[in-house]
Amino acid sequence: MNKIFTILFSNTIPGKIWGGGEKWILMAAHGLREKGHRILIAGRKDSVFLERARTATFETYEFNIHASFNPLKSLSMVRFLKQQSIDVIILNFKKDIRVAGLAARYAKVPVILARNGVQLFSNKWLDKTTVSLLDGIITNTQTIKHIYDSFAWMPENFVKVIYNGVRIPGKGDIINIKKLHKIPEDHFVFGSAGRLSPQKGFDLLIRAMSLLKKKNVPITVLIAGDGKHKLTLEHLNRSHNTQDRVRFIGFVEDTDTFIRSVDAVVLPSRAEGMPNFILEAMALGQIALATRVNGIQELLKHDENGFVTPPQDVEALAHSMEYVIQQRQRFPIVQKNALETVRTQYSVERMVSNLEQYLLQKYNTAHES
Numbered sequence: 407m408n409k410i411f412t413i414l415f416s417n418t419i420p421g422k423i424w425g426g427g428e429k430w431i432l433m434a435a436h437g438l439r440e441k442g443h444r445i446l447i448a449g450r451k452d453s454v455f456l457e458r459a460r461t462a463t464f465e466t467y468e469f470n471i472h473a474s475f476n477p478l479k480s481l482s483m484v485r486f487l488k489q490q491s492i493d494v495i496i497l498n499f500k501k502d503i504r505v506a507g508l509a510a511r512y513a514k515v516p517v518i519l520a521r522n523g524v525q526l527f528s529n530k531w532l533d534k535t536t537v538s539l540l541d542g543i544i545t546n547t548q549t550i551k552h553i554y555d556s557f558a559w560m561p562e563n564f565v566k567v568i569y570n571g572v573r574i575p576g577k578g579d580i581i582n583i584k585k586l587h588k589i590p591e592d593h594f595v596f597g598s599a600g601r602l603s604p605q606k607g608f609d610l611l612i613r614a615m616s617l618l619k620k621k622n623v624p625i626t627v628l629i630a631g632d633g634k635h636k637l638t639l640e641h642l643n644r645s646h647n648t649q650d651r652v653r654f655i656g657f658v659e660d661t662d663t664f665i666r667s668v669d670a671v672v673l674p675s676r677a678e679g680m681p682n683f684i685l686e687a688m689a690l691g692q693i694a695l696a697t698r699v700n701g702i703q704e705l706l707k708h709d710e711n712g713f714v715t716p717p718q719d720v721e722a723l724a725h726s727m728e729y730v731i732q733q734r735q736r737f738p739i740v741q742k743n744a745l746e747t748v749r750t751q752y753s754v755e756r757m758v759s760n761l762e763q764y765l766l767q768k769y770n771t772a773h774e775s
Contacts, residue, residue, distance in 0.1 A: 573753075672696070
């Protein structure tokens with residue numbers, strides 16, 4: 407590939423929030439930089455996202471986009487985009503598109519893309535107007551692509567599926583997580599992680615654990631993460647008298663050690679793209695249980711490389727967690743299959759290569775038109 411791009415990633419995630427979309431950006435940015443492309447990353451001032459981009463020695467810029475429409479902000483961005491000779495801009499939220507995407511149109515940036523890890527657009531006129539600022543959408547599941555393709559106004563071949571990638575780490579530390587969190591020795595420990603938001607379904611997990619506690623199933627769940635629904639979830643945990651079974655342990659920096667140290671991981675999401683937490687668990691040879699939504703349906707095959715459970719069904723979730731515990735003798739083959747799935751279909755190298763090829767295709771199309 408001869409063309410060297412100047413690529414700008416823009417993500418206005420605020421404050422301390424850190425999720426799969428932010429992780430994808432830095433992973434993609436690393437891979438593209440290694441291939442020789444110039445990478446710029448824009449985000450909100452004092453955000454963890456921008457701080458981590460700086461730590462990774464990327465060129466970083468502050469795009470403090472707060473509103474979905476800001477002509478003055480768009481105007482200042484036009485000058486910036488022209489000065490930096492941006493070839494490709496990859497945007498995250500709708501307000502990124504409506505402010506920075508609009509600026510990119512006026513600056514005549516050749517390729518303007520959005521990347522959706524979850525379904526961002528619906529079949530509404532305002533979303534149609536937002537999408538009209540783009541040259542394409544990258545998503546990480548066939549499920550989201552099918553939904554977008556069903557919109558009558560969505561251009562043909564506009565949505566591209568590029569699966570998330572994950573690195574397969576070597577051997578690492580395992581801590582005595584039961585001793586650390588004062589968990590009874592006979593308990594099976596599930597780990598979970600993510601933003602403390604309704605999407606992740608941690609409220610469903612608390613209710614499922616209440617059912618399991620009543621059955622005296624020896625099980626504890628550790629939930630790593632932070633978010634604006636933390637107090638609500640802690641109140642729910644107290645009201646179900648499950649504080650001894652469900653522990654909120656806050657943000658965990660070393661997720662690999664956390665995943666290695668639990669007996670299995672669980673993700674009870676109401677909706678997902680291609681969840682990095684499950685991919686990382688599979689890459690570490692860990693057992694994963696997740697709800698059968700969106701990209702998880704493409705990633706996990708029940709009883710083969712992991713376990714799935716119906717979404718938003720507390721009783722089914724409780725039954726599935728108990729079922730996983732009962733399958734311990736089959737863990738080695740399930741773990742082996744999980745690792746093979748990641749190796750063959752979800753490597754970082756494959757993700758970056760597919761992304762680079764897609765950018766070249768879009769750039770060439772822009773110059774032909």
